[in-house]
Amino acid sequence: MTQTLAQLSEQFTIPASEKSPARTPAKVSFKAGQGGLPCIHINTAHAIATIYLHGAHVTSFQPKGASSVLFMSEKSWYEANKPIRGGVPVCFPWFGPKADDAKAPAHGFARLKQWTLASVDEQADGSIVLLLTLRDDESTRALWPYSFELGHRITVGSSLTMSLEMRNTGLTDFQFEEALHTYFTVGDIHRVKVLGLENSSYVDKVAGGTHNQGRNAVEFTGETDRVYDSQADTVIDDPSMGRRILVSKRQSQSTVVWNPWINKSKAMPDFGDEEWPGMVCVETANVKERAVYLMPGDRHAMSVTISLQPR
Numbered sequence: 001m002t003q004t005l006a007q008l009s010e011q012f013t014i015p016a017s018e019k020s021p022a023r024t025p026a027k028v029s030f031k032a033g034q035g036g037l038p039c040i041h042i043n044t045a046h047a048i049a050t051i052y053l054h055g056a057h058v059t060s061f062q063p064k065g066a067s068s069v070l071f072m073s074e075k076s077w078y079e080a081n082k083p084i085r086g087g088v089p090v091c092f093p094w095f096g097p098k099a100d101d102a103k104a105p106a107h108g109f110a111r112l113k114q115w116t117l118a119s120v121d122e123q124a125d126g127s128i129v130l131l132l133t134l135r136d137d138e139s140t141r142a143l144w145p146y147s148f149e150l151g152h153r154i155t156v157g158s159s160l161t162m163s164l165e166m167r168n169t170g171l172t173d174f175q176f177e178e179a180l181h182t183y184f185t186v187g188d189i190h191r192v193k194v195l196g197l198e199n200s201s202y203v204d205k206v207a208g209g210t211h212n213q214g215r216n217a218v219e220f221t222g223e224t225d226r227v228y229d230s231q232a233d234t235v236i237d238d239p240s241m242g243r244r245i246l247v248s249k250r251q252s253q254s255t256v257v258w259n260p261w262i263n264k265s266k267a268m269p270d271f272g273d274e275e276w277p278g279m280v281c282v283e284t285a286n287v288k289e290r291a292v293y294l295m296p297g298d299r300h301a302m303s304v305t306i307s308l309q310p311r
Helices: 005-012 138-143 261-267
Strands: 028-032 038-043 047-052 057-063 116-122 128-135 148-156 160-168 174-176 178-180 183-185 193-195 201-204 210-213 224-229 234-238 243-250 254-259 279-286 292-294 299-310
Touching: 005 028, 005 038, 005 116, 047 148, 057 160, 160 178, 160 292, 178 299, 234 279, 243 279, 279 299, 292 299
Parallel strands: none
Antiparallel strands: 028 038, 038 047, 047 057, 116 128, 128 148, 148 160, 160 299, 174 292, 178 279, 183 279, 193 234, 201 210, 201 224, 224 254, 234 243, 243 299, 254 279
């Protein structure tokens, strides 16, 4: 059942503290976002954040006193059955094009569905924990014939933690790919380095899927689309913004690094032609040979914590 803004507000709003000044925003509130899509707004002493029910999509995270962490394209669509460009799309149950169906939506159906908000909790430290859920239905089974329950647990504090929690609810084993396709704001991609993947092998999709061995920090001189075989945490070193973004992950054996550069940016209708220097994707994932296999009743959780450090 689709949740309305009125239902969400009545059940899940967390007001500001009684000691807060008048007109202080609620800690958790609900509104119609862009395109009229329902979204959750979080405003605490730690951070502000916005999450759309469409795709369980985190579109903003900004620790108090800091610049925005996540990049959003000004050209993004906010429409049912279309993906949101930027923030943190949820890719599931396949990554990229579906191997046996070119007409299926890229990166799966999870980012195109309206999820259900199952719970909202305030922790003792003031952080807010949301759980959004997605279950199989007739439309998902037409594309991927399995029974499942997928949870997206989002914790907004001074850092942002996201956990994809998967359960096989059917009688058949299956394999799936998953990614938290995170877009980060950077000052100038030409000066950015991604640290932590120096010793990891990777597939270079720009070079036609060749296999390579990493030796140095990732730097950007053109279109970049690499799938690293790595469980390592990474750091986005951004001298232009004077900060480092720490990407600490668990139960993820793939890291995808992507920047579309000039020509691909111009080819994407929902991405600005001149936006590419201000973003980089460093994605927490299990894809390709690292796809996850689940027996009936089994569970799997993949998580990432994103935090800032001064440079």
